[in-house]
Amino acid sequence: xxxxxxxxxDIAAKMQAxxxxxxxxxxxxMRQAGSDLKxxxxxxxxxxxxxxxxxxxxxxxxxxxxxxSLDAAAFVWSKAPKIIRAHDKGVLIRSKRxxxxxxxxxxxxKGRGGARLTPGEWERxxxxxxxxxxxxxxxxxxxxxxxxxxxxxxxxxxxSKTGRxxxxxxxxxxxxxxxxxxxxxxxxxxxxxAGSVPGLIVEKWVxxx
Numbered sequence: 033x034x035x036x037x038x039x040x041x042d043i044a045a046k047m048q049a050x051x052x053x054x055x056x057x058x059x060x061x062m063r064q065a066g067s068d069l070k071x072x073x074x075x076x077x078x079x080x081x082x083x084x085x086x087x088x089x090x091x092x093x094x095x096x097x098x099x100x101s102l103d104a105a106a107f108v109w110s111k112a113p114k115i116i117r118a119h120d121k122g123v124l125i126r127s128k129r130x131x132x133x134x135x136x137x138x139x140x141x142k143g144r145g146g147a148r149l150t151p152g153e154w155e156r157x158x159x160x161x162x163x164x165x166x167x168x169x170x171x172x173x174x175x176x177x178x179x180x181x182x183x184x185x186x187x188x189x190x191x192s193k194t195g196r197x198x199x200x201x202x203x204x205x206x207x208x209x210x211x212x213x214x215x216x217x218x219x220x221x222x223x224x225x226a227g228s229v230p231g232l233i234v235e236k237w238v239x240x241x
Contacts, residue, residue, distance in 0.1 A: 053237060055100035061232035065225050066092040066106030072221040073108065080215040082119060085146070086112060108222075122214030132206035134174065139201045141186035151204055160189050162203060174204040 074087040089112040110116040162174040179201045180190040187201035
């Protein structure tokens with residue numbers, strides 16, 4: 033018995049067209065899924081009060097970067113993974129050197145780009161020395177003496193010769209460790225977006241019909 037299979041050119045062309053449609057649908061779906069997850073994660077971060085700067089650290093990319101593929105994938109990540117992980121998991125932070133962690137108060141002000149200042153950076157920027165005050169009950173302090181509080185609530189050197197308006201301002205709270213509470217649930221959004229992928233593929237495929 034001999035079997036002969038002849039493939040109709042029209043059928044072959046239709047099959048190839050379906051493969052191409054599938055590649056476009058899968059790639060478009062993964063591109064949208066990656067974008068959706070990026071938006072969701074950024075929304076979580078700003079909603080938790082962690083700021084736009086940290087939210088913008090969330091990026092996404094679709095592979096392949098050019099063309100379409102049935103194996104297309106989306107990759108969503110943060111350019112500040114340690115900070116994101118700390119708020120996603122909730123961690124206990126200790127000083128690497130076994131000393132205190134310096135937590136800036138409002139009077140400390142900010143560095144460039146809104147960055148938090150270390151005690152050494154604060155002294156260099158303000159031209160003032162900080163004095164250590166030990167407290168048995170509650171955090172110890174680093175304070176600035178003969179300072180004044182400007183209109184922005186930041187401690188700066190006082191130029192008063194009479195001492196008028198001068199204060200001793202707490203600049204840093206000193207604690208042995210800090211427990212960050214869990215503020216994010218990134219896995220929740222990732223699972224939600226992953227569950228939407230099959231529907232997105234069908235939607236993108238139908239759109240081409």
